[in-house]
Amino acid sequence: MAGGSSSKAGEVPTRSQSEANRKLKYISLAVLVVQNASLILSIRYVRTLPGDRFFTTSAVVMAEVLKVATCLLIVLLQKRCALKETLWFLLDSVVLQYQDTLKLAVPSLIYTLQNNLQYVAISNLPAATFQVTYQLKILTTALFSVLMLRKSLSRVQWVSLLLLFAGVAVVQVQQEGKKEAAVADASNQNYMVGLVAVVISCLSSGFAGVYFERILKGSSASVWMRNVQLGVFGTALGLLGMWWNDGGAVAERGFLFGYTGMVWCVIFNQAFGGLLVAVVVKYADNILKGFATSFSIIVSTVMSVYLFGFHVDLLFTAGAGLVIGAVYMYSLPKAPGGLPCPDPSSSSASTEPPRGAGGGEMEVFLPKSVLVK
Secondary structure (H helix, E strand, O other): OHHHHHHHHHHHHHHHHHHHHHHHHHHHHHHHHHHHHHHHHHHHHHHHOOOOOOOHHHHHHHHHHHHHHHHHHHHHHHOOOOHHHHHHHHHHHHHHOHHHHHOOHHHHHHHHHHHHHHHHHHHHOOHHHHHHHOOHHHHHHHHHHHHHHOOOOOHHHHHHHHHHHHHHHHHHHHHHHHOOHHHHOOOOOOHHHHHHHHHHHHHHHHHHHHHHHHHOOOOOOOHHHHHHHHHHHHHHHHHHHHHHHHHHHHHHHOOOOOOOHHHHHHHHHHHHHHHHHHHHHHHOOHHHHHHHHHHHHHHHHHHHHHHHOOOOOHHHHHHHHHHHHHHHHHHOOOOOOOOOOOOOOOOOOOOOOOEOOOOOEOOOOOOOOOOOO
């Protein structure tokens, strides 16, 4: 009797823990979907409003500054608000270990370029079209992983990549044939410019994610410290890009020209969305992340119909369906005995921890791109 009672008592925490984990997975799914869809829709919205437009280069810099400030605050809290100890830790991590810091210059440059390109792409493409086309980052990440890290893909993953490419191609044929009225009629929007921007962004996302994993294997630095190092370069490079592209206009009108409440929401979403996703992603496996990405495409498409008058026809539905199916297929685990598959979510908002040289997991590195992605 005593043994039976103890076994029943032992089942309670396990059952409650299972229910808690299930709830956390659903919460993680909701966060990933909202982050993926809301940022794209909000950027598209603020970039198509009439009136004065903010400088996208300044928005990229502001997001970097907010992200660095947040990570510094977290580092300070980890040091139990010991300011002197925190300052010495930062000096040692960023300045004294300068060789380690310099490793992040290349990915930071790529991420800064990528963030600016995504503003260009979303300003010139319908939100739903951008969301579908941007999934090409899965293809580029997979190819760079095979070439640079010698990773292997399963047959299902290769098939999913072919379906992904086919789906994106179908969507582009549909857009080229119909030329959505909102884009074709607007003199300040150029579909081809947006398409080139999103393709370059996908290439940079794939390369940066794989390069990041390769150079940082075996690193013991925390995720927050890595993002401080990235942010230092990102802010400096962002300011350089702003001076190069909008220097005269910013000097004349001001850094915060055109900033409205909605613009601030976009910047806060971009700065803190990735941090939030990094917190919840440990409760989400690859399948859940793939489902979240697929569902966010549906959400973006539906909201685009109501917000921007986007027209969904049979061809777009077929192309988007292929992409959604491909994303889900790619996220499926390999058969037992297979090698680990590359995680496509390098500059989205969420990533699986890459493996260290010793076989242990490295900490998750926060994505610098607009999507989670």
